[in-house]
Amino acid sequence: MSIVIREGSLAEALQVMNSISEFSKPESLETLNLRLNNKKSLILIAEECGVLLGFKIGYAQDDDTFYSWLGGVNAEARGKGVAQLLLNEQQRWVKEAGYCWLTVKSQNQFAAMLRLLLRNGYWIEECEPYPNPLHNRLYFKKAL
Numbered sequence: 001m002s003i004v005i006r007e008g009s010l011a012e013a014l015q016v017m018n019s020i021s022e023f024s025k026p027e028s029l030e031t032l033n034l035r036l037n038n039k040k041s042l043i044l045i046a047e048e049c050g051v052l053l054g055f056k057i058g059y060a061q062d063d064d065t066f067y068s069w070l071g072g073v074n075a076e077a078r079g080k081g082v083a084q085l086l087l088n089e090q091q092r093w094v095k096e097a098g099y100c101w102l103t104v105k106s107q108n109q110f111a112a113m114l115r116l117l118l119r120n121g122y123w124i125e126e127c128e129p130y131p132n133p134l135h136n137r138l139y140f141k142k143a144l
Contacts, residue, residue: 002048003046003047003048003053003080003081003082003085004046004047004048005044005045005046005085005086005088005089006044006045006047007042007043007044007045008043008044008045008055009043009045010029010032010033010036010043010057011029012043012045012052012055013032013043013045013055013057013070014027014028014029014032015052016045016052016053016054016055016072016074017055017070017072019074020072020073020074020075021075022072022110023072032057035059035069036057036059039059039060040059040060040097041057041058041059041060042056042057042058042059042066042090042093042094043055043056043057044056044057044086044089044090044093046073046077046082046085046086048077052074053073053074053076053077053080053082054071054072054073054074054077054082054083054086055070055071055072055086056068056070056071056086056087056089056090057069057070057071058090058094058102060099061103063099064099064100064101065099065100065101065102065103066094066097066099066101066102066103067102067103067104068090068102068103068104071083071086073086078112083112083113083116084116084120087116087120090102091120091142091144094144095144099144100143100144101141101142101143101144102122102141102142102144103125103139103140103141103142104117104122104139104140104141105137105138105139105140106137106138106140107134107135107136107137107138108133108134108135108136108138109134109135114138117140120142121142122140122141122142123140123141123142124138124139124140125139125140125141126138126139127139
């Protein structure tokens with residue numbers, strides 16, 4: 001059995017998102033569609049034997065920059081390399097689509113995500129401080 005990364009739908013991404021406890025702000029198909037707002041976008045789904053494990057949603061910020069907006073992996077699938085597979089496919093697609101930059105925003109509280117980004121050559125471009133340092137927003141960028 002192997003993990004498959006494929007393009008998917010917002011409904012599938014929402015299904016995975018709803019199974020991940022770290023997402024504190026509930027989303028709906030309507031709020032996701034509003035954010036994408038007809039921008040060029042990519043929705044990736046990770047699955048194994050028909051079971052949805054993870055997702056990654058991103059969209060074009062401008063002609064040169066693609067923003068990796070939302071992503072996550074089910075708790076049961078963590079440690080299997082799912083996030084790395086999703087990131088690899090997103091980077092491949094973004095580069096092939098002609099973008100020069102990939103940007104991501106995360107928070108100190110998501111240490112595994114921060115490690116993944118740093119391991120993959122992203123650099124911290126900016127830090128937006130919050131009263132609780134765990135909520136500091138870190139802005140990452142990578143040249144493709």
